[in-house]
Amino acid sequence: DQQVKQNSPSLSVQEGRISILNCDYTNSMFDYFLWYKKYPAEGPTFLISISSIKDKNEDGRFTVFLNKSAKHLSLHIVPSQPGDSAVYFCAASSPTGGSQGNLIFGKGTKLSVKP
Amino acid sequence: ETGVTQSPTHLIKTRGQQVTLRCSSQSGHNTVSWYQQALGQGPQFIFQYYREEENGRGNFPPRFSGLQFPNYSSELNVNALELDDSALYLCASSPAGGALLSPLHFGNGTRLTVT
Numbered sequence: 001d002q003q004v005k006q007n008s009p010s011l012s013v014q015e016g017r018i019s020i021l022n023c024d025y026t027n028s029m030f031d032y033f034l035w036y037k038k039y040p041a042e043g044p045t046f047l048i049s050i051s052s053i054k055d056k057n058e059d060g061r062f063t064v065f066l067n068k069s070a071k072h073l074s075l076h077i078v079p080s081q082p083g084d085s086a087v088y089f090c091a092a093s094s095p096t097g098g099s100q101g102n103l104i105f106g107k108g109t110k111l112s113v114k115p
Numbered sequence: 116e117t118g119v120t121q122s123p124t125h126l127i128k129t130r131g132q133q134v135t136l137r138c139s140s141q142s143g144h145n146t147v148s149w150y151q152q153a154l155g156q157g158p159q160f161i162f163q164y165y166r167e168e169e170n171g172r173g174n175f176p177p178r179f180s181g182l183q184f185p186n187y188s189s190e191l192n193v194n195a196l197e198l199d200d201s202a203l204y205l206c207a208s209s210p211a212g213g214a215l216l217s218p219l220h221f222g223n224g225t226r227l228t229v230t
Contacts, residue, residue, distance in 0.1 A: 041223065043205055043221030045221070046218035049218060102171050102173065103158075105150075105158045105159070107155065107157050108157055
């Protein structure tokens with residue numbers, strides 16, 4: 001049973017427009033959420049994170065929103081650039097999940113930004 | 116600053132064989148985690164090592180084992196390989212404190228194919 005779900009396998013966006021990637025989770029004990037970006041033949045690269053005590057975190061073009069009551073988070077990229085084309089993974093961790101390296105990942109969403 | 120390096124990049128093994136994958140952690144990082152990413156899936160936590168001891172384990176059988184060395188590098192060993200072990204194996208390092216204080220830094224992975 002998947003605890004972190006990314007229901008959109010792919011997303012296509014025009015350059016300059018907003019990209020919105022969604023993520024849902026089922027475990028209310030999750031208290032920290034991260035987004036990773038992965039290019040082909042490379043490992044995942046950390047993008048942005050948010051603690052459960054916040055509902056928004058912003059870093060340049062990237063903003064993550066957290067709705068705890070809905071167990072939903074989203075990543076907004078504005079404006080989208082062709083270099084943003086990659087697979088985006090949502091991940092979560094909990095204080096009861098044992099070691100802090102134990103992240104639960106979604107299956108990923110492949111973002112394509114067209115020029 | 117040297118990032119996480121993994122070797123080999125690709126490996127082909129036969130069912131029933133044993134394999135050893137290697138990882139050098141990022142400079143200054145003393146915690147190493149291993150993840151398995153099957154095709155079309157997100158990374159799945161295998162285990163984590165801190166101060167040369169296993170510090171958390173995911174839902175993987177005992178034939179998946181590991182080591183961490185005094186220089187914080189690590190090995191992942193898989194015995195009695197099965198076809199389903201074919202995947203990308205990712206190593207990630209972090210400073211003590213793990214995901215809550217510093218996101219995991221991933222290597223580019225080892226692509227294992229079991230035939």
